[in-house]
Every structure is written in C-alpha cells, then in structure tokens.
Amino acid sequence: MSPSERRLQKELMSLMKEPPPGVTVDGDQASQNLTLWTIHMEGVPGTLYEGEKFELQFKFTNKYPFDSPEVTFIGNNIPVHPHVYSNGHICLSILTDDWSPALSVQSVCLSIVSMLSSCKEKKRPPDNSFYVKTCNKNPKKTKWWYHDDSV
Amino acid sequence: MAETSEAKPSPSAPGGDAGGEEEKRDERMLECNICLDTARDAVVSMCGHLFCWPCLHQWLETRPSRQVCPVCKAAISRDKVIPLYGRGNTKQEDPRNKVPPRPAGQRTEPENNSGFPGFSFGEGFHMSFGIGAFPFGVFTSTFNFGDPRPSAAPRGTAQYEEEQFLSKIFLWVAILFVLWLIFA
Numbered sequence: 001m002s003p004s005e006r007r008l009q010k011e012l013m014s015l016m017k018e019p020p021p022g023v024t025v026d027g028d029q030a031s032q033n034l035t036l037w038t039i040h041m042e043g044v045p046g047t048l049y050e051g052e053k054f055e056l057q058f059k060f061t062n063k064y065p066f067d068s069p070e071v072t073f074i075g076n077n078i079p080v081h082p083h084v085y086s087n088g089h090i091c092l093s094i095l096t097d098d099w100s101p102a103l104s105v106q107s108v109c110l111s112i113v114s115m116l117s118s119c120k121e122k123k124r125p126p127d128n129s130f131y132v133k134t135c136n137k138n139p140k141k142t143k144w145w146y147h148d149d150s151v
Numbered sequence: 152m153a154e155t156s157e158a159k160p161s162p163s164a165p166g167g168d169a170g171g172e173e174e175k176r177d178e179r180m181l182e183c184n185i186c187l188d189t190a191r192d193a194v195v196s197m198c199g200h201l202f203c204w205p206c207l208h209q210w211l212e213t214r215p216s217r218q219v220c221p222v223c224k225a226a227i228s229r230d231k232v233i234p235l236y237g238r239g240n241t242k243q244e245d246p247r248n249k250v251p252p253r254p255a256g257q258r259t260e261p262e263n264n265s266g267f268p269g270f271s272f273g274e275g276f277h278m279s280f281g282i283g284a285f286p287f288g289v290f291t292s293t294f295n296f297g298d299p300r301p302s303a304a305p306r307g308t309a310q311y312e313e314e315q316f317l318s319k320i321f322l323w324v325a326i327l328f329v330l331w332l333i334f335a
C-alpha cells in the first residue's frame with residue numbers, strides 16, 4: 001500500500017467512525033476506490049442552508065497529502081453561495097495556495113461547512129457565468145484570486 | 152475568495168475515561184502530522200510539531216520557496232528541526248543525514264552539486280553528449296583548416312583573440328573531462 005493510500009485509509013476509518021455533525025462519507029465507494037470519495041453534507045440548522053443536502057466529491061492524486069485534493073460540489077443541488085460557482089467549483093484558499101499536508105478530508109469538510117454557515121445572502125459569485133464558460137474542468141488549474149471578504 | 156482560518160486537525164477525540172481511550176490518545180501524541188502514523192526518524196520543529204523526517208523533507212521539497220510548518224505555518228527548515236531519539240535507538244543517527252526514500256527525479260541538495268552544471272552523470276543521454284559532441288566541437292574551432300567559419304570574428308581583432316583563448320580553455324576542460332571520465 002502506497003503512503004498516500006495508507007493515509008487515505010486511516011482518514012476514511014476515522015471519518016466513518018467519528019464523522020463531524022452533518023457530514024457522512026460514502027464508505028463503500030471510497031473503500032473500493034480510495035482516490036475518489038463522495039461526501040454527503042447537510043445544511044446546518046439555523047443557517048441559510050438549513051434542510052438542504054449537498055454532495056461533495058474529493059479526488060486525490062498519489063502525491064496526497066503533499067498535493068491538495070480536488071474538491072467540488074456535485075449532484076443537482078449546488079449551494080448558492082458567493083464562493084461556489086454553479087458548476088460546483090469552490091473558491092477556498094486551503095484547496096490550493098494554503099493547502100498543508102496536516103489538513104485532512106475532515107478539516108476541509110469543516111471549512112466548507114463553516115463557509116456555508118457564515119453566509120449572509122444566498123447569491124452566486126459575480127463572475128459566475130463567465131467563469132463557468134471558460135474554466136478548466138479541474139478547479140485546481142484555476143488561478144484563484146482570494147480576497148478576504150470573510151463570507 | 153474565502154480566506155479561511157484553517158481548520159486545524161484537532162486531536163480532540165471525545166474524551167473518554169476508559170483506559171483504552173487514554174492509551175489511544177497517548178499514541179496519537181506521537182503521530183506524525185503528515186502521514187498520521189507513529190513518527191519514524193522523528194524530528195520536532197521549533198514550534199513543537201512532530202513529523203517523520205522523510206515526510207517533512209518531502210513537504211519542504213514540495214514548496215522550497217515557502218517552507219512553513221504544515222500545522223501552524225511558522226517558518227521551518229532543515230536546520231531548525233531537532234531529531235528525537237527514543238530509548239531503543241542506540242545509534243543516535245541523525246535522521247537528517249539519511250537520504251529519505253523518495254521518488255526518482257527529485258532535485259538533490261544544493262551542496263552536493265558537481266562542478267559541471269548540465270552534465271548529469273548516470274543518465275545515458277547527457278553522458279553520450281559529453282563524450283561525443285563536446286571534444287568534437289572544440290576540435291573544429293581550434294584547428295580550423297584555413298576556412299574560418301562565416302560567423303568567426305576577423306583575425307587580429309580582440310574578439311578573435313578572445314575566441315581563440317576561450318576555445319583553448321574549452322579544449323583543456325574537454326581533455327580533463329575525458330581523462331576524468333576514463334580514470335574516475
């Protein structure tokens with residue numbers, strides 16, 4: 001088992017055993033193919049996304065955890081949020097520039113939950129239609145310009 | 152767009168009073184922050200974070216221009232980590248002196264650079280280029296049989312002298328190089 005598979009296996013075990021609230025991993029799918037995970041996420045009660053259900057896809061390379069995972073929303077309910085494009089791409093600095101091998105699937109999920117929970121107004125990013133038409137399929141290829149507007 | 156405060160991997164296993172839970176937490180304390188296994192060839196950073204040396208080394212190589220602690224983002228480097236020796240470890244060998252096992256094709260440490268940039272030995276292509284093409288090129292430019300190359304500077308000018316001088320140096324370098332290849 002390669003170091004990246006070993007680490008993914010450990011993460012999968014702990015995520016299945018002690019999932020954070022509102023987050024569940026499709027364990028069967030992930031154990032069949034450790035490089036492609038689907039995570040089910042529920043909107044936190046008391047936030048704008050209460051009662052909504054989302055699906056996140058994680059893709060890993062064999063350089064994980066040195067290389068960040070490719071994380072996108074998939075399925076027919078993409079959250080309407082100023083940092084989430086309608087094609088599921090997420091503008092979140094820890095997914096590219098600020099990635100660290102000490103982060104994990106769990107910490108990425110928690111960041112996304114908190115990103116959604118702190119949202120004050122449901123709207124798409126201002127450049128959504130342009131971005132969705134021109135972007136690469138892999139959000140990691142996008143040179144994101146992170147500006148801190150604490151949403 | 153969202154500059155998130157990193158969700159740090161918290162070792163917050165739900166606190167249980169059972170002995171097993173306690174033991175598990177003790178083990179976690181000694182886990183590498185990168186591979187999540189018990190740290191082997193362990194080193195600790197100035198900020199107090201524990202890693203396997205091979206894991207940390209790979210991370211430092213991944214972003215050589217921005218070497219930060221994976222856990223807390225403090226500055227970190229090869230010289231600013233302390234190797235940890237447990238009781239069973241009698242040899243006390245500094246893990247940083249071992250070359251970590253790593254995939255082929257990575258760059259070597261700068262201090263190991265040989266004096267011939269561009270010639271990397273052990274790779275077939277560069278080797279054959281070094282033996283075949285290099286001395287040949289010198290040969291033609293040193294003894295040009297009354298037929299100066301169109302680009303050559305006119306005889307007698309400073310540039311011509313310089314070219315002659317340079318080609319002599321190259322000839323010597325080439326001879327030394329070939330001798331070295333034969334006797335090394």
Ligand SMILES: [Zn+2]
Pocket residue numbers: 183184185186187188190191202203206
């Ligand atoms: Zn490690």
Ligand SMILES: [Zn+2]
Pocket residue numbers: 196198199200220221222223224225
């Ligand atoms: Zn640190």
